[in-house]
Amino acid sequence: MKNKAIGVFDSGIGGLTVYKALKEKLPDEKVIYLGDTARLPYGTKSAETIIKFSEGNALFLLTKSVKIIVVACNSASSYALPYLQNKFDIPVVGVIEPGAEAAVHAGKAKIGIIGTVATIKSGAYEKAIIEKKPGARVLSKACPLFVPLVEEGWIEHKVTRLVIEEYLLPLKEQGIGTLVLGCTHYPVLKEVIAEVLGKEIKLIDSALTTAKKVYAILKSLGWIGESGNPVDDEFFVTDFPERFKQVGEIFLGRKIDKVTAASFYTVSLPQA
Numbered sequence: 001m002k003n004k005a006i007g008v009f010d011s012g013i014g015g016l017t018v019y020k021a022l023k024e025k026l027p028d029e030k031v032i033y034l035g036d037t038a039r040l041p042y043g044t045k046s047a048e049t050i051i052k053f054s055e056g057n058a059l060f061l062l063t064k065s066v067k068i069i070v071v072a073c074n075s076a077s078s079y080a081l082p083y084l085q086n087k088f089d090i091p092v093v094g095v096i097e098p099g100a101e102a103a104v105h106a107g108k109a110k111i112g113i114i115g116t117v118a119t120i121k122s123g124a125y126e127k128a129i130i131e132k133k134p135g136a137r138v139l140s141k142a143c144p145l146f147v148p149l150v151e152e153g154w155i156e157h158k159v160t161r162l163v164i165e166e167y168l169l170p171l172k173e174q175g176i177g178t179l180v181l182g183c184t185h186y187p188v189l190k191e192v193i194a195e196v197l198g199k200e201i202k203l204i205d206s207a208l209t210t211a212k213k214v215y216a217i218l219k220s221l222g223w224i225g226e227s228g229n230p231v232d233d234e235f236f237v238t239d240f241p242e243r244f245k246q247v248g249e250i251f252l253g254r255k256i257d258k259v260t261a262a263s264f265y266t267v268s269l270p271q272a
Ligand code: DGL
Pocket: 010, 011, 012, 014, 015, 040, 041, 042, 043, 044, 072, 073, 074, 075, 076, 116, 119, 147, 182, 183, 184, 185
């Protein structure tokens, strides 16, 4: 197992925040990344559709013989994680649990959660937080405009700052002490969000917390890759590799040289 790759999937490009965090924490691991760019966004889709797409993505990664699957997409983690964990024999890790754990650990009375419409509607973060800290006060808000702003590269832009103020100042006024960045794209806006909200509100980057969780799981299984192995990560997308290469730079601060087109796997869910 040690020398097998870590599989990561996302609805598209935002999962590169999780990829980047994984590479910082586990630099000797090979990562195989799948972005389902043909079917994104997931954040506006139903639970059933997100589960179907997620299963297809996991099946694709399994054809590459990965040792663990990381569901980088918050919307997919919110709906599909138990289904995938049940279905497959290898560990499947999502972003919700690690983010919720870090939020509780921060120890503030009121916790804010932001994410896509799907993630917020699922209540997944809220549920995970309350399980860990019964009685915790959680305020949730969907911030759907952040994803296109990030993909446009408008990070320090005045329009983005205005949108951040519009979405997040009401949460600040309600007294949150911690804010979970519950979407793949939001860590890219972390500095601007911190400027708008001020230092007293602690931001939880679910990409970083997930990378720590993956490290802990691999370590406990004795599956950490041997250092010194050549690491040749692979990127697959279900549509438009060129756009992924270009926009990828916003997330990684560097161009991605090789992105390969992959067909998406369509699966039908068993009838309930
Ligand atoms: N990756 C998605 C998430 O973290 C954001 C983009 C989308 O809606 O597909 O929820």
